[in-house]
Amino acid sequence: xxxxxxxxxxxxxxxxxxxxxxxxxxxxxxxxxxxxxxxxxxxxxxxxxxxxxxxxxxxxxxxxxxxxxxxxxxxxxxxxxxxxxxxxxxxxxxxxxxxxxxxxxxxxxxxxxxxxxxxxxxxxxxxxxxxxxxxxxxxxxxxxxxxxxxxxxxxxxxxxxxxxxxxxxxxxxxxxxxxxxxxxxxxxxxxxxxxxxxxxxxxxxxxxxxxxxxxxxxxxxxxxxxxxxxxxxxxxxxxxxxxxxxxxxxxxxxxxxxxxxxxxxxxxxxxxxxxx
Ligand SMILES: Cc1cc2nc3c(=O)[nH]c(=O)nc-3n(C[C@H](O)[C@H](O)[C@H](O)COP(=O)(O)O)c2cc1C
Numbered sequence: 001x002x003x004x005x006x007x008x009x010x011x012x013x014x015x016x017x018x019x020x021x022x023x024x025x026x027x028x029x030x031x032x033x034x035x036x037x038x039x040x041x042x043x044x045x046x047x048x049x050x051x052x053x054x055x056x057x058x059x060x061x062x063x064x065x066x067x068x069x070x071x072x073x074x075x076x077x078x079x080x081x082x083x084x085x086x087x088x089x090x091x092x093x094x095x096x097x098x099x100x101x102x103x104x105x106x107x108x109x110x111x112x113x114x115x116x117x118x119x120x121x122x123x124x125x126x127x128x129x130x131x132x133x134x135x136x137x138x139x140x141x142x143x144x145x146x147x148x149x150x151x152x153x154x155x156x157x158x159x160x161x162x163x164x165x166x167x168x169x170x171x172x173x174x175x176x177x178x179x180x181x182x183x184x185x186x187x188x189x190x191x192x193x194x195x196x197x198x199x200x201x202x203x204x205x206x207x208x209x210x211x212x213x214x215x216x217x218x219x220x221x222x223x224x225x226x227x228x229x230x231x232x233x234x235x236x237x238x239x240x241x242x243x244x245x246x247x248x249x250x251x252x253x254x255x256x257x258x259x260x261x262x263x264x265x266x267x268x269x270x271x272x273x274x275x276x
Pocket of ligand 1: 035036037091155156157158159181193194195
């Protein structure tokens with residue numbers, strides 16, 4: 001099993017840590033290292049009680065200052081689903097997902113505690129927004145890990161934030177509650193593809209931040225990734241042409257060559273947050 005873990009890490013990062021002894025639950029680690037996003041599902045429904053259980057497990061994740069600011073909206077009403085799906089034409093796999101959830105940051109409950117006690121909320125800065133967003137992200141990641149363990153496939157959908165105000169209106173999110181990402185889930189009809197990641201020497205730092213040789217390391221990653229998962233299409237060829245060497249770095253530089261969600265800050269301010 002240790003070799004299975006190391007093989008998965010080598011496939012992901014090009015290298016694996018020099019680990020000699022299998023840690024406890026090495027099989028779980030091997031599964032986690034081999035995780036894939038899943039965008040194709042069978043029609044088999046997901047037991048609502050299992051879904052509630054996974055939400056409960058996800059909400060057992062650590063929470064900043066025990067403030068418990070990550071919430072989950074389970075969207076099962078057909079009309080509600082259709083309204084959200086209509087906002088996501090570029091993510092057609094959402095329609096195919098038996099389960100659709102929206103993970104939200106919730107700083108409202110914290111503020112209500114002050115209202116109810118008629119005390120001023122003196123922390124009206126960027127920090128409460130950031131804390132709630134981080135909590136929601138941790139709950140999302142924990143849900144994904146739990147869903148993977150029972151064999152469900154998931155795909156996060158941050159594209160809902162392209163229409164944050166409409167999503168907020170559809171879901172009746174009050175002030176200080178905001179969508180972070182949605183998640184489609186279901187029983188996989190396809191095993192998915194493992195995405196290689198940047199080398200461990202890029203993302204793990206020792207004692208201090210270090211980007212020695214970063215450009216070369218990213219170029220090496222582009223090549224490693226292209227060998228196993230070449231991009232099938234190139235973005236914005238009208239502006240950038242077709243590149244013979246189209247790797248991750250070129251794809252990301254093209255993807256963000258157009259403004260994305262430039263109005264999200266305005267949405268967050270409308271939700272009542274001060275971002276100073
Ligand atoms: C916060 C977050 C938001 C994401 N949003 C979308 C999305 O809107 N649409 C989509 O198809 N995939 C989305 N993804 C999935 C990523 O594209 C996917 O994780 C990435 O390509 C790497 O693939 P892997 O998860 O198989 O390693 C999102 C992932 C995360 C973590």
